[in-house]
Amino acid sequence: MDISKFSNIRALVYSSADNTTINIVADIDGVGAAISFTASANDHEKYGQDIYANAAAGEYGVVAAYIPPPPLTQSEIVSQNTATQKRLLSDAAISAFPLQSALVYGGATAEQVHTLEELQMYSVALMAVNLSVMPAAWPTPPQGII
Numbered sequence: 742m743d744i745s746k747f748s749n750i751r752a753l754v755y756s757s758a759d760n761t762t763i764n765i766v767a768d769i770d771g772v773g774a775a776i777s778f779t780a781s782a783n784d785h786e787k788y789g790q791d792i793y794a795n796a797a798a799g800e801y802g803v804v805a806a807y808i809p810p811p812p813l814t815q816s817e818i819v820s821q822n823t824a825t826q827k828r829l830l831s832d833a834a835i836s837a838f839p840l841q842s843a844l845v846y847g848g849a850t851a852e853q854v855h856t857l858e859e860l861q862m863y864s865v866a867l868m869a870v871n872l873s874v875m876p877a878a879w880p881t882p883p884q885g886i887i
Contacts (some may be wrong), residue, residue, distance in 0.1 A: 744795075745789040746770040747778075753796050755807040763796045763804055782790060822872040829879070832887050833864045860881040 752766040763814045768774045779785035780793035796804055813821070840857040849857075866880035 742769075742786070742788055744791045745824065746772075746794060747788070749774075750792070750796070750801040753801055753804040755804055758807055760797075760807065763793055765792065765796060770786070797822060815873065819872050820873045822875070822877045824872060825877070825879070826867055826872060829867050829882070832861050833867070833882070836860055836887050837864070856883070856886055857865070860886060863887075 745836045746769050748770070749756075750765050751766045752764070754764045756762045756764040756779055760777050761783065764777065764779050766869070769776045778789075778792070780789045780796060780822060784790045785791065787847050822873055826828055837857055837860040840853050840860070842850065843853055844857060845879050851872060860883060863880060863883055870879060
């Protein structure tokens, strides 16, 4: 793709506090109309770099100032942290299940028992995380296990 595929570039807004990215809406030949696109001076593609440079130079109109998102509410913080906690606990449980099975049904090596204990301690630490603060202080997962 190249910059010639973009037309009707509009709705320009800086999308980062350091003004290194610009969100645009454009019609893109072969893709569709009113497509949202983020251009960056450091874009992996030349057309992204070109669109950013042209937009920053005012070729498509004025780029609106970056507006930071509103702070998260307490319930949003708890909700996001709870989702992260559930994902991390699930990852730990998936890793621990075969080890727990080997322990219960015999055949677990000393190394497997040690790994299981590390996963269990990690899971306990995950459950102790204060979910009401952002960023939450997540424990480090056992190295090389998860």
